[in-house]
Amino acid sequence: MATAIFAHQIGVEVVTMKRIVRGWAQAAVHLSRDPTIHFFAIAATILLIHRAVVGDPRIIVVTPALKADLVRRFQDQLGRPPNRLEVEEYLQQWKRDEALYREALREGIDRNDVTVRTVLIGKMHERAMLKTQIPHPTDADLQRYFEQHRNLFEAPLIYEHEIITIPKNAPKAEEQRANYERQLRAGATPVSLGLRTVAANVNRERIEQELGPATADQICHLPVGTWESLETRDNLLLVRMIHVEGGLPTPQVLHERLVSSWQASKAQEAMGRVSQSIADRYRFEEQSK
Numbered sequence: 001m002a003t004a005i006f007a008h009q010i011g012v013e014v015v016t017m018k019r020i021v022r023g024w025a026q027a028a029v030h031l032s033r034d035p036t037i038h039f040f041a042i043a044a045t046i047l048l049i050h051r052a053v054v055g056d057p058r059i060i061v062v063t064p065a066l067k068a069d070l071v072r073r074f075q076d077q078l079g080r081p082p083n084r085l086e087v088e089e090y091l092q093q094w095k096r097d098e099a100l101y102r103e104a105l106r107e108g109i110d111r112n113d114v115t116v117r118t119v120l121i122g123k124m125h126e127r128a129m130l131k132t133q134i135p136h137p138t139d140a141d142l143q144r145y146f147e148q149h150r151n152l153f154e155a156p157l158i159y160e161h162e163i164i165t166i167p168k169n170a171p172k173a174e175e176q177r178a179n180y181e182r183q184l185r186a187g188a189t190p191v192s193l194g195l196r197t198v199a200a201n202v203n204r205e206r207i208e209q210e211l212g213p214a215t216a217d218q219i220c221h222l223p224v225g226t227w228e229s230l231e232t233r234d235n236l237l238l239v240r241m242i243h244v245e246g247g248l249p250t251p252q253v254l255h256e257r258l259v260s261s262w263q264a265s266k267a268q269e270a271m272g273r274v275s276q277s278i279a280d281r282y283r284f285e286e287q288s289k
Contacts, residue, residue, distance in 0.1 A: 058102075060095070060098055060099065060102070062091075062095075067091065070090070070091060070094055071087055071090075071091075074086075074087070074090045124278075125271055128270075128271060128274040128275075129267060129270075129271065132267065132270045132271075132274070134263050134266050134267050134270070135266070136259075136263075137258075137259060137262045137263070141262060142255070142258045142259065142262060145258060145261070145262045145265070146254075146258055149261070152261065153248060153249065153254060153257055153258070153261075154246075154247060154248050155245075155246040155247065156203055156246050157203060157204065157220070157244060157245070157246040157247055158201060158202065158203055158244070158245045158246050159200075159201070159202065159203070159204070159207065159219065159220060159241065159244055160199075160200070160201040160241075160242040160243040160244070160245070161199070161200060161219060161222070161239055161240060161241045161242055162190075162197045162198065162199045162200075162239070162240050162242065163197060163198050163200070163237055163238070163239050164180065164190060164195050164196070164197050164237065164238040164239075165198070165235045165236075165237060166180075166235060166236040166237075166238075167234065167235055167236075168231075168234055168235060168236055169234075173236050174236065177229060177236045177238060178229075180193060180195065180238060181227055181229055181238055184227040184238065184240075185226065185227055199242075204216055204220050207219055207220070211232055211237075212232060212233075215230055215231070215232050215237070218230050219239055219241070222239060222240075222241040223241065224241045224242070224243065224244065225240070225241070225242075226240065226241075227239070227240045228240070
């Protein structure tokens with residue numbers, strides 16, 4: 001009797017286990033047909049493969065070569081060999097900075113940041129320039145470039161001068177001016193003669209506004225340092241040119257600036273070609289909304 005009951009219980013348990021296994025099998029078949037399960041399975045597989053190939057993204061490998069390079073750069077900054085404690089502190093700070101940098105990349109801080117974008121573009125420009133050879137210009141190149149960009153090298157002329165004005169309707173105006181001119185050329189100063197002067201440090205256009213085109217042209221061609229007699233419609237003038245600033249630099253300086261500017265323009269052209277060649281690898285899709 002006991003044996004029969006025991007056999008019956010075993011049979012019941014076997015049937016129950018079969019039902020459980022059958023249920024698991026049916027659930028597994030159902031899950032295998034679920035697209036969501038497929039997606040997560042594929043994602044998990046990709047993650048495992050990436051981890052196996054690339055490694056843990058939060059593991060930073062510090063090789064002996066990297067450490068030696070860091071110490072060398074630190075020594076260059078100090079201008080002397082660092083001691084052991086300084087090296088340890090420097091490496092620890094580098095590790096903190098490297099971790100912050102990588103975490104910023106993980107969080108996407110580098111995306112849509114104008115400053116970071118500008119720095120990266122600058123780095124690409126630097127890399128491209130290292131691969132670009134800029135030729136040395138010929139004299140014909142420089143002459144042609146100068147004719148096309150003269151305004152870059154020629155500063156506006158500024159005339160520093162002083163003027164003594166004597167109205168033409170003043171008594172013995174001509175005689176007064178001749179007397180003052182003689183004394184001034186002999187070494188007297190306007191102050192010693194009790195004369196009022198007006199000093200100016202302006203361009204030709206401003207002189208024309210004050211005295212008219214004809215007188216302005218005469219003033220702009222005066223020699224430096226001497227008092228000269230000029231006149232306008234209403235006044236007799238004594239004018240001394242003090243200093244003229246502007247125009248073209250000396251031939252040597254001009255040549256150096258021309259070479260530098262010409263080469264910079266060629267580098268810019270080369271950079272434009274490199275940038276365009278990279279841009280051509282991409283397709284830009286403009287959306288209306």
